[in-house]
Amino acid sequence: MSEVFLQEQRYGKDRIRLVKVIRTGKFHEIVELTVCVLLEGDFTAAYTKADNSLVVATDTIKNTVYILAKQSSNVQKIEIFATEIGQHFISTYSHVSKANVWITQHKWTRMLVNERLHDHSFIRDGDDTRNTKVIVIKKDESKNTTIKIESGLKDLLVLKTTGSAFYGFMRDEYTTLLETDDRILSTSIDATWTYNTSNVSSISQIPFDNIFNSIRQITLDTFATDNSASVQATLYLMSKIALEKFQEINSIHYELPNKHYFAYDLDRFGLKNSGKDCDVYSPISDPSGLITATVARTEPKLCESDENVDRKKAELEKQIEELREKLEQL
Numbered sequence: 547m548s549e550v551f552l553q554e555q556r557y558g559k560d561r562i563r564l565v566k567v568i569r570t571g572k573f574h575e576i577v578e579l580t581v582c583v584l585l586e587g588d589f590t591a592a593y594t595k596a597d598n599s600l601v602v603a604t605d606t607i608k609n610t611v612y613i614l615a616k617q618s619s620n621v622q623k624i625e626i627f628a629t630e631i632g633q634h635f636i637s638t639y640s641h642v643s644k645a646n647v648w649i650t651q652h653k654w655t656r657m658l659v660n661e662r663l664h665d666h667s668f669i670r671d672g673d674d675t676r677n678t679k680v681i682v683i684k685k686d687e688s689k690n691t692t693i694k695i696e697s698g699l700k701d702l703l704v705l706k707t708t709g710s711a712f713y714g715f716m717r718d719e720y721t722t723l724l725e726t727d728d729r730i731l732s733t734s735i736d737a738t739w740t741y742n743t744s745n746v747s748s749i750s751q752i753p754f755d756n757i758f759n760s761i762r763q764i765t766l767d768t769f770a771t772d773n774s775a776s777v778q779a780t781l782y783l784m785s786k787i788a789l790e791k792f793q794e795i796n797s798i799h800y801e802l803p804n805k806h807y808f809a810y811d812l813d814r815f816g817l818k819n820s821g822k823d824c825d826v827y828s829p830i831s832d833p834s835g836l837i838t839a840t841v842a843r844t845e846p847k848l849c850e851s852d853e854n855v856d857r858k859k860a861e862l863e864k865q866i867e868e869l870r871e872k873l874e875q876l
């Protein structure tokens with residue numbers, strides 16, 4: 547009989563729902579989060595020997611998240627709060643080597659009442675969320691850690707009624723899709739980007755909120771203004787703009803379902819509803835296309851100075867000329 551072994555394990559509490567109200571006099575802010583904490587470390591015996599002695603109960607993990615939310619002044623800065631949670635588990639339990647902390651922030655937008663932003667009333671104006679996945683890794687016994695941060699947005703539903711085409715694609719005996727130079731384009735945007743944390747002395751130096759808001763806006767602006775040749779081309783363009791704008795991020799990943807809206811066949815009823823005459827569509831919930839890609843920054847090349855390259859090129863050209871002359875003499 548072959549032997550088995552525990553190849554991988556991590557555990558913790560998922561879907562910890564938490565709200566914090568931050569009061570500055572009559573002016574209130576609200577933060578609503580869903581948190582997941584998964585620990586890695588010396589937990590093998592719990593699986594292989596039914597030995598729970600080193601298991602931090604997931605109930606304790608949940609309590610810890612609420613306690614840290616009470617004590618922290620950074621709950622609304624999800625990347626920082628996630629890092630604080632991760633650091634807590636790493637520094638409190640010597641056998642925890644890695645803490646994975648995922649936070650989803652739900653929207654509460656301040657209400658506009660009588661043309662003024664209200665002190666304590668909010669509206670859920672969209673189901674899109676802001677997210678972060680922070681991994682705190684123990685480096686050595688001195689509580690030093692490496693921090694990896696990936697942030698993003700999820701379920702940002704958008705649609706445009708023109709400015710999108712799809713033609714020139716491959717055709718074979720299985721192809722029925724017609725080419726179009728004008729179609730409805732709709733997608734529910736998921737984007738995640740990875741932060742470059744290796745060159746910063748403290749992650750609090752990274753302007754997470756500004757980067758989130760800007761990438762969200764770049765995504766929307768590009769979606770709206772790009773004369774789209776395909777979801778693929780628009781995806782690449784938004785990624786490129788985001789990477790060019792923010793050196794703080796290394797790569798960006800988009801998942802864009804192509805939510806189809808097909809012209810309803812009304813020609814059968816003597817009503818023109820195709821091509822330029824189309825204005826009645828049938829939204830197709832399933833299936834959808836799914837276009838995904840990760841766009842990353844290339845490492846800067848360690849290149850020689852242009853002068854050196856020119857000099858070497860001239861030397862080589864001279865050698866080639868000399869060899870050619872020798873060949874001719876032979």
Ligand SMILES: O=c1[nH]c(=O)c2[nH]c(=O)[nH]c2[nH]1
Nearest residue numbers: 712723775776777778804835
């Ligand atoms: O933008 C698109 N990309 C595709 O790859 C594709 N395939 C398809 O049927 N429609 C589309 N649209």
